[in-house]
Every structure is written in structure tokens, then in C-alpha cells.
Amino acid sequence: MKPSITKAAANEKFLPLMRELARAYQAFAAYDALGYRDSDLTTAQADVIFTLGNTDGRTFKEIGGRTLITKGTLTGVIDRLEQKDLVKRVTCTDDRRCVLVTLTAKGKRKFGKEFPRQIAYLKERFDRLSDADAQAALRSLKKIRELF
Amino acid sequence: MKPSITKAAANEKFLPLMRELARAYQAFAAYDALGYRDSDLTTAQADVIFTLGNTDGRTFKEIGGRTLITKGTLTGVIDRLEQKDLVKRVTCTDDRRCVLVTLTAKGKRKFGKEFPRQIAYLKERFDRLSDADAQAALRSLKKIRELF
């Protein structure tokens, strides 16, 4: 065990950037999650509802692609939303392998109420960034994403 | 449910930045997680091991503060690391409420092996950023974190 090697690793120049990426995201995620406190929705559930809003339904694959929820997890999330009567599963007629998930009337009301509320809640913070800072941040984040 | 209101919300200027933050972080996190494939460690477990490396032990509170793992979760993570004989719980003598978590000899070997390996694995990607881009990204992320 060579402390010199682990210490050299601990001094890598990119580590502050990596830590800041994690902390910035987690600070945002924590704030975002707080917004759902009174909504009876988890973050994942709200994410799905918001993805389905103003659409005629999406398949699991589409929802997974947009929310970054993996399919195994998504089955459970949709199960719970279905139990709450917020979404409905409909087997596609053209391709019977896929399932279209649509908002119920209750789900549409939920979306109409919670989506604008959450957006306003988030906007209050994001709008504290100047346009220039927001543009710079967007560019930086794109470059970071493209690294992986 | 007033599409005009939800559509106005969906057009908020800050949304691309918010999405990019989530995607950049998740792209990084997915790559990071891949690095632990052959290590017999989960991301959370590695995070704890790396935090304990080259120290004389840390309390739950310290570990939680650095890794951003909440205490309830940390109990389970430490349990599993203890089962693998990688860490050890020692009650503090000065304040018997707190528990010092230290690496065992096996844990130190694990740290000495996996930490430099993972850092090199991550460095390979982060080093593709120019110094200027990395500096700009760091500044942007700090500003984002300070929003919340």
C-alpha cells in the first residue's frame, strides 16, 4: 500500500470539478424534491406525470428515455401511479409488445396543478442566475456530458 | 386543464439548463459506476472507503457530510462494509454517542488498489476538458450550487 500513490491520486486536478458536479446536482435535486412535499408524488412519479402531460401517451421505452429511469424501476413506478388512478396502461395495437401509458382524467388534473406549481417553484431559484451565467453553465454542462 | 398554463410552464427558459444538469450528472454517475464493475464495491461503498482512506477514521456524521449519504442510509452501507471486513466500528471514548469508522487492514488494501484505479479511470475522461473549460465549468457549477 503506497500512500504516495493514493495521495497523488487524491491531488488530481479534476477532482474539484467532479465534486462540484455532484454537489451542485444534489443541491438542486434536494431542492426539487422539497417541492413535491405536499403533492402526494415522489420525484420519480412526478417526473413521469410531467413527461406524459400534454401528450397522447408514451411507451415505457419513451418514458424511460426521457426520465432516465431504467425499465425495471419504471415498472414499479407505473404500478404505483396506476394504483393512484393517475395513469393507465394500454397495450399498443400495432405492436403488442409495447404498452402505452396515458394520463387518466385525474392524472391530467394532477399534471395541470403540479407542473406549473413546480416550475414556478424552480424558476424562483434559477432566475437568480443572469442570462450570461445560465448560458455559460449550459455550455459547460454540455461539454461535461459529452465526456461520457 | 388549461393547456396554455402548462405550455407556458413547459417553455420556461431555465428548463434546458435544468435538464442538462441532470443529464450531465447522470452521464458522469453512470460512467463512474461502471468503474466499480470488478471491485466488489457499490458506488456508495466505494465512496465511503475512499473517504476513509489515509485517515485514522471518521464518524458517521463526518462520512455523511463528505459523501452526501444520509445517516439512515449510511448505517446500512457501513453494515455491509463491516460484513465484508473492510471497515470497523469503534465507539468514541470521548463522546460515547459517536462511532468512529476505520478501515481494516483488508479495507486499506482495498483502498490502495481501488482508489488509484478509479481515479485513473475517471481522469481519462476529465482530462479531455481543456484547463479553461474545466475552470469555467467549476465556476458555473459553484454558481448553480449556490442557488439552492
Place this chain on the structure above:
DNA sequence: TGAGATTAGTCCTAATACGAACTAATGTCA
């Protein structure tokens, strides 16, 4: 000193989260 507040961890529940194995349906191509 002693009651009340605070702090550090643990325990519990519900919900993610991921990967791998599995089923049903569809596509491919010789």
C-alpha cells in the same frame, strides 16, 4: 444539580435503482 433540549446513530417503511433472467411479440434472413 436536574429538567429539557440537542446530538449521534439505529431502526423502520416505502420507494427507487440496477442488472440479470424471463416471457411474449416481432424482425431477420437464408
Place this chain on the structure above:
DNA sequence: TGACATTAGTTCGTATTAGGACTAATCTCA
């Protein structure tokens, strides 16, 4: 057409994850 690969979701096992109730220890301060 028919064997084989591929795709969409489900199921399962293990491990987080957050939050809240709980216990034990410490602190505060009158």
C-alpha cells in the same frame, strides 16, 4: 417458412435512498 436474434416489459434479488420515530449520551442553563 422457420430457426434465430432482437425488442418491450415484467420479475426478482440486492443495495441504496429519504424521512421519521426511537434510544442513548451529552449539553445547557437556571
